[in-house]
Amino acid sequence: MAHLKVKATLTCSPELILDHLPSADRRVLLFGETGSGKSTLAASMAQALNRAGNSCDLIGADPGSPLFGVPGAVCLVNWQKDGWRLVALEALCSLDAGRFRLPLVSAVRRLARRSDRKMVLVDAPGVVRGVAGAELWTGLVEAAAIDTILVLIRDGKKLPLVNELAATGTEVYIIRPAPEARYPGKKQRRRQRTGLWDAYLDNAGEKSIRLSEINMIGTPPPADAEQEWQGRQIALLQGKQTLAMGEVLNNDQGYLRLRIAGSDKEISQLLVRDARRNDKEWLGTAKPFASMALHYMPAPDIIPYPATGKNTGPCPVADVGAASAILVNGIFGDPLLHLRLGNQKRSLLFDLGEGGRLPARIAHQVTDVFVSHAHFDHISGFLWLLRSRIGDFPPCRVFGPPGLSDHIAGLMRGILWDRIGEKGPRFKVCELHGERLRIFTLQAGRRGRVELEQLQVPDGVLLHEAGFKVRAMVLEHGTPVLAYGFEHAPALNIHKDRLATSGLTPGPWLRELKQSVAFGDRKAVIRLPNGSTGLAATLANDLIRETQGLKLVYATDLADTHANREKLTVLAEGAYTFFCEAAFVEAHREYAERTGHLTARACGEIATAAGVKHLVPFHFSRRYESAPGRVYDEVRAACSRVVVPSFPKTLLDRDL
Numbered sequence: 001m002a003h004l005k006v007k008a009t010l011t012c013s014p015e016l017i018l019d020h021l022p023s024a025d026r027r028v029l030l031f032g033e034t035g036s037g038k039s040t041l042a043a044s045m046a047q048a049l050n051r052a053g054n055s056c057d058l059i060g061a062d063p064g065s066p067l068f069g070v071p072g073a074v075c076l077v078n079w080q081k082d083g084w085r086l087v088a089l090e091a092l093c094s095l096d097a098g099r100f101r102l103p104l105v106s107a108v109r110r111l112a113r114r115s116d117r118k119m120v121l122v123d124a125p126g127v128v129r130g131v132a133g134a135e136l137w138t139g140l141v142e143a144a145a146i147d148t149i150l151v152l153i154r155d156g157k158k159l160p161l162v163n164e165l166a167a168t169g170t171e172v173y174i175i176r177p178a179p180e181a182r183y184p185g186k187k188q189r190r191r192q193r194t195g196l197w198d199a200y201l202d203n204a205g206e207k208s209i210r211l212s213e214i215n216m217i218g219t220p221p222p223a224d225a226e227q228e229w230q231g232r233q234i235a236l237l238q239g240k241q242t243l244a245m246g247e248v249l250n251n252d253q254g255y256l257r258l259r260i261a262g263s264d265k266e267i268s269q270l271l272v273r274d275a276r277r278n279d280k281e282w283l284g285t286a287k288p289f290a291s292m293a294l295h296y297m298p299a300p301d302i303i304p305y306p307a308t309g310k311n312t313g314p315c316p317v318a319d320v321g322a323a324s325a326i327l328v329n330g331i332f333g334d335p336l337l338h339l340r341l342g343n344q345k346r347s348l349l350f351d352l353g354e355g356g357r358l359p360a361r362i363a364h365q366v367t368d369v370f371v372s373h374a375h376f377d378h379i380s381g382f383l384w385l386l387r388s389r390i391g392d393f394p395p396c397r398v399f400g401p402p403g404l405s406d407h408i409a410g411l412m413r414g415i416l417w418d419r420i421g422e423k424g425p426r427f428k429v430c431e432l433h434g435e436r437l438r439i440f441t442l443q444a445g446r447r448g449r450v451e452l453e454q455l456q457v458p459d460g461v462l463l464h465e466a467g468f469k470v471r472a473m474v475l476e477h478g479t480p481v482l483a484y485g486f487e488h489a490p491a492l493n494i495h496k497d498r499l500a501t502s503g504l505t506p507g508p509w510l511r512e513l514k515q516s517v518a519f520g521d522r523k524a525v526i527r528l529p530n531g532s533t534g535l536a537a538t539l540a541n542d543l544i545r546e547t548q549g550l551k552l553v554y555a556t557d558l559a560d561t562h563a564n565r566e567k568l569t570v571l572a573e574g575a576y577t578f579f580c581e582a583a584f585v586e587a588h589r590e591y592a593e594r595t596g597h598l599t600a601r602a603c604g605e606i607a608t609a610a611g612v613k614h615l616v617p618f619h620f621s622r623r624y625e626s627a628p629g630r631v632y633d634e635v636r637a638a639c640s641r642v643v644v645p646s647f648p649k650t651l652l653d654r655d656l
Helices: 014-020 038-051 101-114 130-143 162-168 186-200 360-365 382-388 404-413 496-502 508-518 536-543 562-572 586-595 600-610 628-638 649-653
Strands: 006-011 027-031 056-060 073-080 083-091 119-123 148-152 171-176 205-210 215-218 232-238 241-252 255-262 269-277 283-285 317-320 323-327 337-341 347-350 366-370 396-400 426-433 436-443 450-456 461-464 468-476 480-488 491-494 525-527 533-535 544-547 551-555 577-581 614-618
Touching (some): 006 014, 014 038, 014 171, 027 038, 038 056, 038 073, 038 119, 038 148, 056 101, 083 241, 101 119, 101 130, 130 162, 148 162, 186 283, 232 255, 317 551, 317 577, 323 577, 360 366, 360 382, 366 468, 382 404, 396 404, 396 461, 491 508, 496 536, 508 525, 508 536, 508 544, 562 577, 562 600, 600 614, 600 628
Parallel strands (some): 006 171, 027 119, 027 148, 056 119, 148 171, 347 366, 396 426, 551 577
Antiparallel strands (some): 056 073, 205 255, 232 241, 232 269, 241 255, 269 283, 323 337, 337 347, 426 436, 461 468, 468 480, 480 551, 491 544, 525 533
């Protein structure tokens, strides 16, 4: 602070501050952390000027916590007798001043040029530290031609950005905040900004825009990620001029239906960033597309042992509702997907590649295994599962294509079981034959296999429980392979207002109704508390709000044929997370065709056709270990929803 010359240290009195300024012809920046009272002081200074027969403009440059104007924008306002009047605005479509500081500074510059008042106040964001604060601070001083800075800081606190303040060459005044100034909590800030946004849209109308016919700028989600658009704050621009702001009501196959407050003038651009109204109607910041579902560090309770031997690349992790899935052997290793069900001590496995990275405790918790086919890299991990389950464990179900029970029996026969007695691991092997499921029982130490029963399999549903179901689709790889879809059960919630008006009282019958709906038994007769009965279908239509559950799809080792594409697209339609093989790049298509695998482009095209939300390509050929970026580039060219893990930049840039 030795190099910073402070003109004066003052209390938070607007009259006192104005008296100390050399003249009323000033450009004043109010600087301080959130909750220091900048906006309140600005209003007080405007009122004091108004009482003295003068007026001032204010540029509200805090898009996330404004006390006036429009959130998600930089606003130019003028003080009238009863408050601020909006003169002009520049849309940011973001509440994050630190991340989008360059657009914010540019907006302040344009609005500062529009003001013809002698006194102009600039209410700066509360970003006062780090690189973001330094760049934002110096940018605002230059953009608005600031000659006076009011630094609001409490007595005893260290002054931030001292060097930057000294370098501006402006007059600096230290202002002690009013005692009642407090940092607003998250709820208060959320209510304030949402209230301002609702007020701005109070007389808004509706407008439809076709995305393919307009230039999109900012950081929009993928055009085909329809759910990501709902609630997004948008702005319609003509050049750099903001014509109107609004929000997306829905995205229906590339047509945006907007709630918009403003002009019918011709527009040239649509601005979209990360401001978004959430499902509770609050205006906030949207998470970056896909980051909520995919990451590359597993949760502690499903973490595998450290890799041994060859590096098999990143191990993608996906959170799908209450379930967490990890690709245990990475994108180059043997296929093995471990799915942990919520907080249960229960796991499902998709394929059985080399299992040495998983601890035995996971094998003890596996209830069901879904094998695509019996090639070595998809079934060799059965020996790990077999050894880990020696003891008093219930039978483990293993699902797969025809012949799987023979392959499992063969693996078990290759081991001498003379010392385990009745503790031999037990399995129920379920083979899908068309629309029938043939179920065999096998136990280590006992000869042969026994066929227990055959079941009809409607719509490929192999397993249906209260919380989820698993569906299979038969594909071709030179041998039949199964792709699998894990589907959370729909969330069933009772409309309490409808229940109250129906005259029925809550009770066990509601649980019975939910169970009937969950298992698809809508013809079930439900006994009601008044002694009458009703059909589950009728009661559900009246009383239940159903929200579709999330879906994970797993598919690997399939030829790029029209039939395979068609069937896999149906299975993966609308999937929240899609694990799909991308074995070869297009330059090596001959290898893909010869071995019955998908190329990276085919993987992306199938995901796009299915409208999946997140695509996780895997099962890459090891020839790309030194240049995985080439595979991701080809997948990404065909699908905007692929998530790329972190690699050293040299690997992503390297060519083969």
